[in-house]
Amino acid sequence: MQWEADLKAFLLGILKNRDLAEDAFQRMVIRAIEAAQSAHAATLRGWLFRIAQNEARLLLREQKRQATHQKGFAEQVASGQSERQVTAKAQWMLELGLVNEEAVQAIQRSMLRLPPEYQEVIRRRMYDDQTFAEIAEEMKLPLGTVLTWMRRSLLRLKEDSQLRSFADDLHDT
Amino acid sequence: MNNLSDDNLHEAPLIDGAQWLALQFVLGELTEEQSEQFQLAMMEDVSLCEAVVEATRLTAGISLACGSESVASSPVSLATLPASTVEPVRPAFSRTIVLGAIIAMAMTVLAVVTLQNSPESALSVAADDATATADALAMLLKNDTSTYANNDFDEWSVSEDSISSLVAPEWLLTAVDLDAAFESGDLPVVNPDDESGIY
Numbered sequence: 397m398q399w400e401a402d403l404k405a406f407l408l409g410i411l412k413n414r415d416l417a418e419d420a421f422q423r424m425v426i427r428a429i430e431a432a433q434s435a436h437a438a439t440l441r442g443w444l445f446r447i448a449q450n451e452a453r454l455l456l457r458e459q460k461r462q463a464t465h466q467k468g469f470a471e472q473v474a475s476g477q478s479e480r481q482v483t484a485k486a487q488w489m490l491e492l493g494l495v496n497e498e499a500v501q502a503i504q505r506s507m508l509r510l511p512p513e514y515q516e517v518i519r520r521r522m523y524d525d526q527t528f529a530e531i532a533e534e535m536k537l538p539l540g541t542v543l544t545w546m547r548r549s550l551l552r553l554k555e556d557s558q559l560r561s562f563a564d565d566l567h568d569t
Numbered sequence: 570m571n572n573l574s575d576d577n578l579h580e581a582p583l584i585d586g587a588q589w590l591a592l593q594f595v596l597g598e599l600t601e602e603q604s605e606q607f608q609l610a611m612m613e614d615v616s617l618c619e620a621v622v623e624a625t626r627l628t629a630g631i632s633l634a635c636g637s638e639s640v641a642s643s644p645v646s647l648a649t650l651p652a653s654t655v656e657p658v659r660p661a662f663s664r665t666i667v668l669g670a671i672i673a674m675a676m677t678v679l680a681v682v683t684l685q686n687s688p689e690s691a692l693s694v695a696a697d698d699a700t701a702t703a704d705a706l707a708m709l710l711k712n713d714t715s716t717y718a719n720n721d722f723d724e725w726s727v728s729e730d731s732i733s734s735l736v737a738p739e740w741l742l743t744a745v746d747l748d749a750a751f752e753s754g755d756l757p758v759v760n761p762d763d764e765s766g767i768y
Binding site: 409410412442446487488496499504512523527528553 | 574585589591592594595596597598609612618621622623624625626627628630631632633634635636637638728
C-alpha cells in the first residue's frame with residue numbers, strides 16, 4: 397500500500413524515530429476512521445497528511461512533557477543511539493519498499509562520481525549523523541561551503557536517471 | 570546519464586529551496602522556531618508534505634548506500650568489525666604450507682584408523698574381551714559361592730516341591746518295593762523259566 401508507506405515516511409520525517417512514527421500512524425488511522433465523513437476523494441491524500449501531522453505534533457508534545465521529567469535519561473539514550481537510529485530508520489524505509497536495492501546501488505554509483513570531499517560531507521551527515529556545524533568544524537571549512545556542497549550533491553543524486561525512474565515507478569503503483 | 574566532473578559540479582545548481590528546507594527539517598538541522606514555521610507551512614501546502622516524504626526516502630537511501638559501501642570496501646569500517654568476522658589476509662606461500670599440513674594430518678589419522686581396523690587388532694581386541702570376561706567370571710566364582718549355593722538350594726527346593734506335587738504311578742512304586750526287597754535278600758531266588766512265582 398503506497399499511501400501507507402508514504403505516510404509512515406512522512407511521520408518518520410517529522411518524528412525522526414521509528415517507534416514514534418509507528419505509534420503516530422496507528423493513532424492517525426483511528427482518527428481518520430473517526431473523521432471519515434469529512435474526507436473528500438479529491439483531497440484525500442492531503443487530508444491524510446494533515447491528520448498524520450496533527451497526530452505527530454500531539455505525540456511530540458507528549459514526548460516533550462515526558463522528556464522534561466526524564467531529561468538526563470533521554471539525553472543519554474539519544475546520544476548513545478543516534479547512529480543506530482539512522483540505520484534503523486533506513487532499514488524501515490527498505491522494509492516499507494520506499495527504498496530498494498536498485499535505488500541504493502544507483503545512489504552508490506552516483507556518489508562515486510562526486511568529488512571525494514562531497515562524498516565525505518554526505519557520509520558524515522547522512523551516515524555518521526554529524527550536524528553540518530560539526531562537519532564544518534572537523535573539516536575546517538566554512539559552514540556555508542559545507543551546506544552548498546550538500547545541496548549540490550543532493551541535487552546530483554536526485555537527478556540521477558535511475559533514481560528518477562525508481563521514483564516514477566513508485567508513483568505509478 | 571549526466572556525469573558531472575569536479576569543475577562543472579562547482580557551478581551546478583542547488584537543490585530546490587522547498588526540498589532543501591524539507592531535507593533540513595528531516596535531518597533536524599532547523600531551529601525549533603524554523604521547524605515550527607515549516608510545520609505550519611506544511612498544514613497549508615501538501616507539496617511540502619510530499620517533499621518531506623521524498624527527503625526521508627532520499628536520506629534512507631543514502632545512509633543505506635553509505636552503510637553497505639563502507640562495510641564492503643572501506644578499510645576503516647573493516648577495522649570496526651568484530652575480530653571474528655574479519656579474516657586476516659595470508660600470503661599464498663603460507664596458505665600452501667597450511668594446506669600441506671592439513672593433508673599430512675588427514676593421512677596420519679587415516680593410517681591410524683586403518684591399523685586399528687586390521688584383523689590383528691581385531692584379534693587382540695577379542696583376546697582382551699575374553700580375558701576381561703574370564704577375570705570377571707573368576708571374581709564371581711571366588712566371591713559369590715555362597716550366593717550361588719543359596720541359589721542352587723532355592724532351585725532344588727522349588728524342584729522338590731514340584732516332585733511332591735506329582736502322583737507316582739502304582740507300577741513304579743511296586744517296582745521300587747521289589748527292587749528293595751531283592752537287595753535285602755527277602756525275595757526268593759526265582760528261576761527265569763519258572764513262571765509259577767509270578768502268577
